[in-house]
Amino acid sequence: MSAIRKQQQIPTTTPNLPLPAMDLSATAIFFFFFFFFFFLLNVERIDGSIHTYNMEGFKEVGNAYLLSGGSEGIVAPQPPLAAAGDGRSYIRFENITFWRTKEAAERHSIMEHSTGLVQAILFEAADRDNIGGSAYGGQRSICCTPDLAKLEGCKQGEVIRRPSSMGQNWPVVISTHFSANFIDINMEKYEVPITKTGMYNLFFISCDPQLRGLKMSGKTLWKNPGGYLPGRMAPLMTFYTFMSIAYLLLSVLWFAQYMRFWKDILPIQNCITLVIALGLFEMTLWYFEYLNFNNTGMRPIGITTWVVTIGAIRKTVSRLLILSVAMGYGVVRPTLGGLTTKVLLLGITYFLATELLDIAENVGTINDISGKARLFLVLPDAFLDAFLILWIFTSLSGTLDKLQARRSLVKLDIYRKFTNALAVSVIASVSWIGYEVFFKATDPFSERWQSAWIITAFWDILALGLLCVMCYLWAPSQSSQRYAYSSEVGEDGDIEEAQPLTKGLSDGGDLGLVKLDKKERNAEHSDVFGIEDEAAEEDKRE
Incomplete structure (x- = not known):
């Protein structure tokens, strides 16, 4: 994903060679x-995000629809006096909106409650094997299938996740549900504090086959103790x-x-x-x-x-x-x-x-x-x-x-x-x-x-x-x-x-x-x- 960009007109000057x-x-x-x-x-000197998404489309990977949200090294928090910034490390989700196709929305009525699931999953690179699984040594799947539900105890239709050594809450999974027959849904503003130095990866995943053509807009802020520099x-x-x-x-x-x-x-x-x-x-x-x-x-x-x-x-x-x-x-x-x-x-x-x-x-x-x-x-x-x-x-x-x-x-x-x-x-x-x-x-x-x-x-x-x-x-x-x-x-x-x-x-x-x-x-x-x-x-x- 690219960073927020601000266009500026800058005069270009090329030095001449040679000069006296x-x-x-x-x-x-x-x-x-x-x-x-x-x-x-x-x-x-204004607050800005690092990763922005402008109607980015999800790609089909295996049995899931997936969109990469970014990958950055983040350092553990430091005392404010030891860092150029406030010493905090976090990843913040702001103004995230998911858009499904009109055809997918029309399959549901206005009385239905949960009509589609999108999950944001954040994990440290060392925990990459804690995401997904395979049944009987077959192809690895990101989403839980009926066979994997029996073997792994996962919930069918959701991302397979096993707890990390960092704690029971890692990898972090944030779920957002479409409701009724609405085309779009806003993700709640969410901030994930980072307590351990590592290379963190963010993916947005949907296991619902009816959400083909899913798109997303919004931004995520990835902050180190000294500032926004990766x-x-x-x-x-x-x-x-x-x-x-x-x-x-x-x-x-x-x-x-x-x-x-x-x-x-x-x-x-x-x-x-x-x-x-x-x-x-x-x-x-x-x-x-x-x-x-x-x-x-x-x-x-x-x-x-x-x-x-x-x-x-x-x-x-x-x-x-x-x-x-x-x-x-x-x-x-x-x-x-x-x-x-x-x-x-x-x-x-x-x-x-x-x-x-x-x-x-x-x-x-x-x-x-x-x-x-x-x-x-x-x-x-x-x-x-x-x-x-x-x-x-x-x-x-x-x-x-x-x-x-x-x-x-x-x-x-x-x-x-x-x-x-x-x-x-x-x-x-x-x-x-x-x-x-x-x-x-x-x-x-x-x-x-x-x-x-x-x-x-x-x-x-x-x-x-x-x-x-x-x-x-x-x-x-x-x-x-x-x-x-x-x-x-x-x-x-x-x-x-x-x-x-x-x-x-x-x-x-x-x-x-x-x-x-x-x-x-x-x-x-x-x-x-x-x-x-x-x-x-x-x-x-x-």
């Missing part, structure tokens, strides 16, 4: 304060607080160096500045989005879409930055030349794939999206990531060959460290994907929901770690220009690099330069993506 050194910093500061005040204005999402609000602080510290350190050596800033350093700014915006916006969700129980579509879009832009720009660095942009070539179109096309495609996946997972949603739907959206994103990794390492190989051929030892050392960091991040990513698959495969009922937030948090931590490595390797300094592109061999300003070049000239004179040029041309033709022609043509123009 001073303009980029000023723009980053402007956007940070703009988003900060924007969220303060849009965070609403239990598995609550740790992420704290996580985004620390991530915002981490990005803020990184931005302060980077901006201090940026302003100190702004006359020597390289294009790569401008791009890194943009990624840091986007990361800071994204983490801050996620915190405020979760704060609003926790206070109101709602995820406004406009706000969440805006946050997701900023995140998709940050992910796209980060990957294009890594790809551009791997190609030697600003180091062995002044521009990407003929590759610019392909890089931009890949960036647009990746942005769209990431945006669709993140919107499906976050915008207006409370429960996880279904496995098939998620797989459909994850596959394009995963394919593009794999393609990017292959392209990045292929480009890195060519760039390393060029630097080695030119004997640019300082640049070569930086690129080797960068390659090692990328290799570690790829290995960590593949390992984590394997762990994520194992985690979800071995926890089909989300009973380990309290640690599920780590799955999401890892990717943000990995991205920040790789960004810190790039900030360290390409930190602004008075010698930044020695890492920049130079059209002449040996102009890196490094004495250690000049010695081998001098030695090469003394040994072979012009012949040494001819051999060196031949090595560079061979390195240029090692690209396996069919882009070597553009790269070679660009080198000629350089």
Whole structure:
């Protein structure tokens, strides 16, 4: 079920890349304060529900008609001083109305009392086997049948329920009866206090075959001690607080160096500045989005879409930055030349794939999206990531060959460290994907929901770690220009690099330069993506 949604019109602004050194910093500061005040204005502090139902239809499952009301992790009550909210945990039913078909209602007269039964059943995931039963080892039934009535002692026409270890009242069953020949019936307002931490599931069930086509509207409030934020999402609000602080510290350190050596800033350093700014915006916006969700129980579509879009832009720009660095942009070539179109096309495609996946997972949603739907959206994103990794390492190989051929030892050392960091991040990513698959495969009922937030948090931590490595390797300094592109061999300003070049000239004179040029041309033709022609043509123009 989806949360209550409040439509908001939010202006969309896309940052331009690249920007001049001073303009980029000023723009980053402007956007940070703009988003900060924007969220303060849009965070609403009103009571709201978490799950809403708008004429939702029941589906036939076995011998029952069933509608899922939600599934969430809820923490046991805490003292008010220890929680951000009032410390209470509960699930409240409000304005629940059931609607049967006109044909079903006309089968009864106005004098009849009970003419149809709908039951709401709430249980903790560990008690799932306490619902339903099977006669003589046959197919499991949710509703009590004549045979099961003899074996289980259940009441025919109602949901089979066995008491839980939590107490005789669990699983909780709330019955609502249609009366006379009325089409609709209102469920009484009801609140179920939660006293034990667990993953709770709610289903609305009817065992009456005459209630085919049953629909329901209304809402349920699922509250944790600290607010309406679902239990598995609550740790992420704290996580985004620390991530915002981490990005803020990184931005302060980077901006201090940026302003100190702004006359020597390289294009790569401008791009890194943009990624840091986007990361800071994204983490801050996620915190405020979760704060609003926790206070109101709602995820406004406009706000969440805006946050997701900023995140998709940050992910796209980060990957294009890594790809551009791997190609030697600003180091062995002044521009990407003929590759610019392909890089931009890949960036647009990746942005769209990431945006669709993140919107499906976050915008207006409370429960996880279904496995098939998620797989459909994850596959394009995963394919593009794999393609990017292959392209990045292929480009890195060519760039390393060029630097080695030119004997640019300082640049070569930086690129080797960068390659090692990328290799570690790829290995960590593949390992984590394997762990994520194992985690979800071995926890089909989300009973380990309290640690599920780590799955999401890892990717943000990995991205920040790789960004810190790039900030360290390409930190602004008075010698930044020695890492920049130079059209002449040996102009890196490094004495250690000049010695081998001098030695090469003394040994072979012009012949040494001819051999060196031949090595560079061979390195240029090692690209396996069919882009070597553009790269070679660009080198000629350089």
